[in-house]
Amino acid sequence: MLNSSVHRxxxxxxxxxxxxxxxxxxxxTVQVTLIDRRNxxxxxxxxxxxxxxxxxxxxxxxxxxxxxxxxxNARVLLGEVADIDVPHRHVILHxxxxxPYDTLIVAAGATHSYxxxxxxxxxxPGLKTLEDATAIRAKILSAFETAERLTEPDxxxxxxxxxxxxxxxxxxxxxGAVAExxxxxxxxxxxxxxxxHARILLVEATNRLIPPFPPDLSAKAQSAIExxxxxxxxxxxxxNITPEEVVLQSDGKTEHIPTRTVLWCAGVQASPLAxxxxxxxxxxxxxAGRVQVGPVLTLPGHSEIFxxxxxxxxxxxxxxxxxxxxxxxxxxGQYVAQLVKARHEGKVVPPFSYKDYGTMATIGRxxxxxxxxxxxxxxxxxxxxxxxxxxxxxxxxxxxxLVLIQWASHYVTRNRSARLITGTRNATEAEDI
Amino acid sequence: MLNSSVHRxxxxxxxxxxxxxxxxxxxxTVQVTLIDRRNxxxxxxxxxxxxxxxxxxxxxxxxxxxxxxxxxNARVLLGEVADIDVPHRHVILHxxxxxPYDTLIVAAGATHSYxxxxxxxxxxPGLKTLEDATAIRAKILSAFETAERLTEPDxxxxxxxxxxxxxxxxxxxxxGAVAExxxxxxxxxxxxxxxxHARILLVEATNRLIPPFPPDLSAKAQSAIExxxxxxxxxxxxxNITPEEVVLQSDGKTEHIPTRTVLWCAGVQASPLAxxxxxxxxxxxxxAGRVQVGPVLTLPGHSEIFxxxxxxxxxxxxxxxxxxxxxxxxxxGQYVAQLVKARHEGKVVPPFSYKDYGTMATIGRxxxxxxxxxxxxxxxxxxxxxxxxxxxxxxxxxxxxLVLIQWASHYVTRNRSARLITGTRNATEAEDI
Numbered sequence: 124m125l126n127s128s129v130h131r132x133x134x135x136x137x138x139x140x141x142x143x144x145x146x147x148x149x150x151x152t153v154q155v156t157l158i159d160r161r162n163x164x165x166x167x168x169x170x171x172x173x174x175x176x177x178x179x180x181x182x183x184x185x186x187x188x189x190x191x192x193x194x195x196n197a198r199v200l201l202g203e204v205a206d207i208d209v210p211h212r213h214v215i216l217h218x219x220x221x222x223p224y225d226t227l228i229v230a231a232g233a234t235h236s237y238x239x240x241x242x243x244x245x246x247x248p249g250l251k252t253l254e255d256a257t258a259i260r261a262k263i264l265s266a267f268e269t270a271e272r273l274t275e276p277d278x279x280x281x282x283x284x285x286x287x288x289x290x291x292x293x294x295x296x297x298x299g300a301v302a303e304x305x306x307x308x309x310x311x312x313x314x315x316x317x318x319x320h321a322r323i324l325l326v327e328a329t330n331r332l333i334p335p336f337p338p339d340l341s342a343k344a345q346s347a348i349e350x351x352x353x354x355x356x357x358x359x360x361x362x363n364i365t366p367e368e369v370v371l372q373s374d375g376k377t378e379h380i381p382t383r384t385v386l387w388c389a390g391v392q393a394s395p396l397a398x399x400x401x402x403x404x405x406x407x408x409x410x411a412g413r414v415q416v417g418p419v420l421t422l423p424g425h426s427e428i429f430x431x432x433x434x435x436x437x438x439x440x441x442x443x444x445x446x447x448x449x450x451x452x453x454x455x456g457q458y459v460a461q462l463v464k465a466r467h468e469g470k471v472v473p474p475f476s477y478k479d480y481g482t483m484a485t486i487g488r489x490x491x492x493x494x495x496x497x498x499x500x501x502x503x504x505x506x507x508x509x510x511x512x513x514x515x516x517x518x519x520x521x522x523x524x525l526v527l528i529q530w531a532s533h534y535v536t537r538n539r540s541a542r543l544i545t546g547t548r549n550a551t552e553a554e555d556i
Numbered sequence: 557m558l559n560s561s562v563h564r565x566x567x568x569x570x571x572x573x574x575x576x577x578x579x580x581x582x583x584x585t586v587q588v589t590l591i592d593r594r595n596x597x598x599x600x601x602x603x604x605x606x607x608x609x610x611x612x613x614x615x616x617x618x619x620x621x622x623x624x625x626x627x628x629n630a631r632v633l634l635g636e637v638a639d640i641d642v643p644h645r646h647v648i649l650h651x652x653x654x655x656p657y658d659t660l661i662v663a664a665g666a667t668h669s670y671x672x673x674x675x676x677x678x679x680x681p682g683l684k685t686l687e688d689a690t691a692i693r694a695k696i697l698s699a700f701e702t703a704e705r706l707t708e709p710d711x712x713x714x715x716x717x718x719x720x721x722x723x724x725x726x727x728x729x730x731x732g733a734v735a736e737x738x739x740x741x742x743x744x745x746x747x748x749x750x751x752x753h754a755r756i757l758l759v760e761a762t763n764r765l766i767p768p769f770p771p772d773l774s775a776k777a778q779s780a781i782e783x784x785x786x787x788x789x790x791x792x793x794x795x796n797i798t799p800e801e802v803v804l805q806s807d808g809k810t811e812h813i814p815t816r817t818v819l820w821c822a823g824v825q826a827s828p829l830a831x832x833x834x835x836x837x838x839x840x841x842x843x844a845g846r847v848q849v850g851p852v853l854t855l856p857g858h859s860e861i862f863x864x865x866x867x868x869x870x871x872x873x874x875x876x877x878x879x880x881x882x883x884x885x886x887x888x889g890q891y892v893a894q895l896v897k898a899r900h901e902g903k904v905v906p907p908f909s910y911k912d913y914g915t916m917a918t919i920g921r922x923x924x925x926x927x928x929x930x931x932x933x934x935x936x937x938x939x940x941x942x943x944x945x946x947x948x949x950x951x952x953x954x955x956x957x958l959v960l961i962q963w964a965s966h967y968v969t970r971n972r973s974a975r976l977i978t979g980t981r982n983a984t985e986a987e988d989i
Contacts, residue, residue, distance in 0.1 A: 162697060162977045179612035181974035188745035189975070198747040201701040201977075220705065253978050264595060268634040272653070312621035314631040525961060541614035542622070544595045544634075545686050 129154045132463060133214055133224035135204050135396065137164050137187045139449040140432030141230035143456030145197050146190075151464045155197040156222060158214065162186055162201055165253065168449060168513060169526075171293065173256035175263065175300035176308070176539035180253045182526050204231070204396065209403040209425065226427050228459055229396055233433035233447060236392035236411065246364045247288060247385035250297070259386060261544040263301065266384045267309060268544075270316045281381035283321045286369050288361055289389035290327025291334070292484035295344060297388055298325040299487035302351040308539045323353045324380065326371060328360050328389075333484055333492070335446060340492040343501040347486045361389075391447060393434045400430065409436045409444075418474030420459055429462075431455035437475070445477055449516075454478065483509045562587045565896060566647055566657035568637055568829065570597050570620045572882040573865030574663035576889030578630050579623075584897045588630040589655060591647065595619055595634055598686065601882060601946060602959075604726065606689035608696065608733035609741070609972035613686045615959050637664070637829065642836040642858065659860050661892055662829055666866035666880060669823035669844065679797045680721060680818035683730070692819060694977040696734065699817045700742060701977075703749045714814035716754045719802050721794050722822035723760025724767070725917035728777055730821055731758040732920035735784040741972045756786045757813065759804060761793050761822075766917055766925070768879060773925040776934040780919045794822075824880060826867045833863065842869045842877075851907030853892055862895075864888035870908070878910055882949075887911065916942045 130153045134141045137159035145157045163184040172178040191197045202216040213223040235249035248259055263285070270282040285305075287298045302323055309318035325332070325348065331341040332348070332355065345355055356371065363370040364385055371378045393412035401408040404422040407415040413436035414422070420435065422428045432452035437445045445451045458475045465472045481495035483505070491506040493499070514527060563586045567574045570592035578590045596617040605611040624630045635649040646656040668682035681692055696718070703715040718738075720731045735756055742751035758765070758781065764774040765781070765788065778788055789804065796803040797818055804811045826845035834841040837855040840848040846869035847855065853868065855861045865885035870878045878884045891908045898905045914928035916938070924939040926932070943963070947956055 162701065162975070179614045179974075180978065181612045181976055184976055186745075186975045188742070192744045200705065201698075202705070253976065257978075265634075268595065272633065272635070309621070311625045312619075525958060528958060528961065541612075542595070542619045543614055543617055543686065545613065545690075 130225045130463075130467065131156065131223060132226045132228065133158065133222055134228045134230060135159075135214065136230035136232055136394075136432070137161065137199075138167070138230060138232050138432060138452065140452035140456040141228065142187070142190065143453045144228050144230065144431070144460050145456075146194070147457045147460030148463065149194045149196065151196070151460070152467065153196060153226075153463065155194075156200055156224075157187065157191065157197060158200045158202055158204060158216070158222065159187060160201070160203045162188065162199075164190060166516070167251070170250050170253075170256050171297045171300055173253065173541070174250055174259040174297070175304050176260055176542035177300070178526060178529055179541045180257065182529065184253060207396065207399060207403065209400070209428070212427065224427075226429070226463055228429045228431065228456075229400065229434060230430075230432045230452065230456065231394035231396045231434055233391040233393045233411075233413075235387055236390035237387070238390055240364075243364045243387070246366060247387040249387040250293065257543075257545055260542070261546050262384055263304070264542060264544050267305075267313065267316070267318055267321075269383075271313050272315075277381070279316060280322070281367070282383050283316065283318075284324070284380065284382040284384070285321060286324045286326060286380065286382050286385045288326050288369075288385060288387050290325055290329075290332040290355070290357065291388060292482070294325055294327070294388035295333055295348065295484050295486060297386055298323055298348060298353050299351060299485065299490075301386075302348075302353050303487050304539060306352065308542070323351075325353055325355050326359050326361055326369075327355070327357045330358050332357065335482060336484070336492060336494055337499055340494055340499050340501060344484065344486060344492050347490050347492075347501070351487060391433065397430070397434045400428065404428070407436070411436075419462060419472075420455060420475050429459045431459060437477075439477055439479075446482075448482070450480065451477055483512065485509050563658045563896075563900065564589065564656060565659045565661065566591065566655055567661045567663065568592075568647065569663035569665055569827075569865070570594070570632075571600070571663060571665050571865060571885065573665075573885035573889040574661065575620070575623065576886045577661050577663065577864070577893050578889075579627070580890045580893030581896065582627045582629065584629070584893070585900065586629065586659075586896065588627075589633055589657075590620065590624065590630060591633045591635055591637060591649070591655065592620060593634070593636045595621065595632075597623060599949070600684070603683050603686075603689050604730045604733055606686065606974070607683055607692040607730070608737050609693055609975035610733070611959060611962055612974045613690065615962065617686060640829065640832060640836065642833070642861070645860065657860075659862070659896055661862045661864065661889075662833065662867060663863075663865045663885065663889065664827035664829045664867055666824040666826045666844075668820055669825035670820070671823055673797075676797045676820070679799060680820040682820040683726065690976075690978055693975070694979055695817055696737070697975060697977050700738075700746065700749070700751055700754075702816075704746050705748075710814070712749060713755070714800070715816050716749065716751075717757070717813065717815040717817070718754060719757045719759060719813065719815050719818045721759050721802075721818060721820050723758055723762075723765040723788070723790065724821060725915070727758055727760070727821035728766055728781065728917050728919060730819055731756055731781060731786050732784060732918065732923075734819075735781075735786050736920050737972065739785065741975070758786055758788050759792050759794055759802075760788070760790045763791050765790065768915060769917070769925060769927055770932055773927055773932050773934060777917065777919060777925050780923050780925075780934070784920060824866065830863070830867045833861065837861070840869070844869075852895060852905075853888055853908050862892045864892060870910075872910055872912075879915075881915070883913065884910055916945065918942045 132153045132155050134157045166183040169183045187199045205217045206215040213221050237243045266282050270279045273279050305318040305321040359373040362372050368381045397414040401414045406422045415436040420429045433447040483493045485491040489503045489506045491509040492501045493505040565586045565588050567590045599616040602616045620632045638650045639648040646654050670676045699715045703712045706712050720727050738751040738754040792806040795805050801814045830847040834847045839855045848869040853862045866880035916926045918924040922936045922939045924942040925934045926938040
């Protein structure tokens with residue numbers, strides 16, 4: 124099935140960019156090898172719904188092998204990349220296996236950044252993987268379980284305080300979901316505490332929520348989220364996290380907030396492969412660890428290496444860096460596939476240009492903000508648009524139906540069926556953390 | 557909501573027995589405290605479907621708090637029992653909390669037994685918890701992933717050999733599901749190996765499969781499972797498990813079978829609380845660690861302590877020990893609740909008697925064996941009966957709908973959407989195990 128004389132395209136990463144590149148190469152006379160540490164493609168925009176018990180991991184993940192089952196020119200390789208040997212054109216896996224390439228597409232994504240405070244990672248988990256999501260789910264639910272068993276009011280209050288760091292779309296969605304979980308889903312579930320009294324803080328360093336959106340939508344998002352009883356702290360910097368509290372600074376004032384649950388929705392950092400590639404090729408690396416690519420998404424002096432998605436620093440026609448969102452990665456994946464085919468046929472394609480259809484963020488049940496095709500709108504209609512666009516993008520048909528039914532049931536009954544505390548950590552241990 | 561002068565019923569364990577007891581006490585003037593290590597009730601009979609990627613954990617688990625939400629006389633306590641102080645009538649949790657009781661219902665279930673070989677546990681995981689199921693799912697899928705990357709035929713064969721120990725209903729269901737996964741679901745998913753060539757062995761020490769069933773159904777189950785390409789080894793004893801192989805003994809002959817995936821569906825061992833209670837009350841303990849209960853399911857000299865479900869050794873009217881299955885536990889839970897209410901009203905109830913409607917086991921897509929109301933039947937009709945009975949028993953309505961849709965989709969497309977390798981262990985590490 125694999126022919127060694129055929130042009131070998133190796134793709135690192137089965138996220139939005141890498142998977143799209145592989146799929147867009149389905150009719151090309153190339154041999155595609157997609158390498159990923161995971162055996163599935165993850166629909167990251169809905170991870171927060173797993174973290175808050177509304178969806179199951181399998182609802183937002185599709186096995187890569189199943190997705191590429193019928194694509195005879197593609198194979199999937201489950202493995203972790205240790206190194207890229209740029210001069211010899213091969214990828215080296217952790218177990219020593221060597222994968223030679225003629226064209227390399229690097230789409231390894233990003234992870235959390237704690238802005239020079241790696242010690243915060245264990246105290247304020249971020250949301251990038253399914254394991255993150257189920258761990259955060261266990262952490263949130265265990266906090267209520269612990270509060271139910273305590274008697275000291277200060278301790279109960281600390282366990283029922285949830286601090287979400289970062290007022291971007293992820294932070295907004297997370298805060299909205301935690302609010303609904305506590306205000307609605309858990310109603311009548313406890314006997315000693317009332318989960319509706321949970322205090323939820325959303326901390327943002329800049330002067331408004333969801334900074335990538337226009338200011339009028341930021342204002343709408345803020346008033347919507349405040350109606351859910353969430354305390355929004357803009358212009359506020361988090362200066363410390365301990366197991367007992369967070370320290371916030373605003374207008375020169377310092378505030379200590381006792382809490383046991385801090386969720387990190389702030390910075391991201393590109394995969395370390397970006398640095399590796401920058402060193403090997405002399406490409407520029409930005410503060411977020413992204414490697415700068417040229418107009419056709421290649422590295423300087425290496426037209427055979429493409430970097431796409433959250434790892435790539437790529438500018439819009441207006442000279443702005445493109446955001447780390449799925450549409451950018453998917454358009455880049457599609458573009459690179461097109462370019463590889465064009466090269467084969469001796470054709471030339473114009474530089475990559477991102478078609479920005481807009482952005483969306485959801486706040487909770489029937490509430491969202493949308494900035495699409497230049498139109499700003501919020502509320503229930505925005506939410507239905509959000510729902511529709513996310514649903515049609517979920518990769519497998521079965522998942523689409525299941526997600527729709529779970530959402531329908533969730534929005535009618537306000538129940539969240541995936542409220543499981545799983546993993547090795549159990550409730551009694553939670554108190555020691 | 558909790559009144560200290562009211563009769564306090566403490567239930568340990570939110571499985572079939574404990575949950576049923578709590579629910580059946582909903583109209584009693586007692587105060588119910590249900591203690592569990594987990595925040596959910598687990599529908600164990602379908603765990604093997606999670607282990608083979610057909611269902612998600614949340615499909616077969618319902619949060620205990622949600623299930624008892626509207627029952628004002630019941631509270632749920634997430635915690636692990638460390639000790640039971642029989643003379644002082646209180647339960648002691650791991651964190652030192654003391655829970656006094658007037659009536660105690662112990663329904664803590666069972667775990668795996670490796671028949672004196674605890675070192676086999678890490679090599680041959682059993683299937684009792686959601687974590688077991690997702691770990692087994694990762695183990696099975698990783699075995700195919702590893703085989704895909706190997707070149708040595710002997711090694712490939714060892715990674716593609718699956719040994720299921722124990723030919724009871726669980727072993728039968730597991731073997732059938734692994735066969736369907738490899739023969740159907742993973743078809744066209746790999747490029748170097750053909751998962752359909754996986755070798756699946758089902759090892760049973762007695763002379764026939766599913767010994768609790770009548771011999772004609774055992775024979776039907778065996779021929780059905782052999783049609784799926786599974787090698788059945790009855791009268792065969794497993795004498796050793798190493799990371800490289802299993803050793804089988806049959807008719808005095810020893811066979812070494814190289815394998816990397818051994819799944820344990822053999823013995824069970826009652827919760828250690830059974831031994832604790834036996835020591836405190838002088839009750840008899842059997843080889844499986846179950847504590848013998850009297851005609852009304854109490855311990856000798858302690859009419860306030862009931863033991864039910866997999867932990868209890870209880871005899872049928874014919875003098876046979878009752879099997880560790882959900883219907884026994886549920887009927888016992890219901891009976892104990894009835895007895896507690898009757899005592900309150902000064903009434904007398906007859907001893908517990910198990911109404912045996914029969915047993916069922918499924919073999920795979922559209923195949924099952926049933927022994928219901930004295931009728932023996934197998935095949936597609938048996939499978940629909942199995943489907944119906946399991947579906948109506950799944951505790952929450954949403955789960956019922958979701959499970960039905962996932963099954964329908966699975967049986968039409970033969971796809972299994974929950975084929976995720978999750979957890980801390982990743983594919984590259986799998987080779988070291």
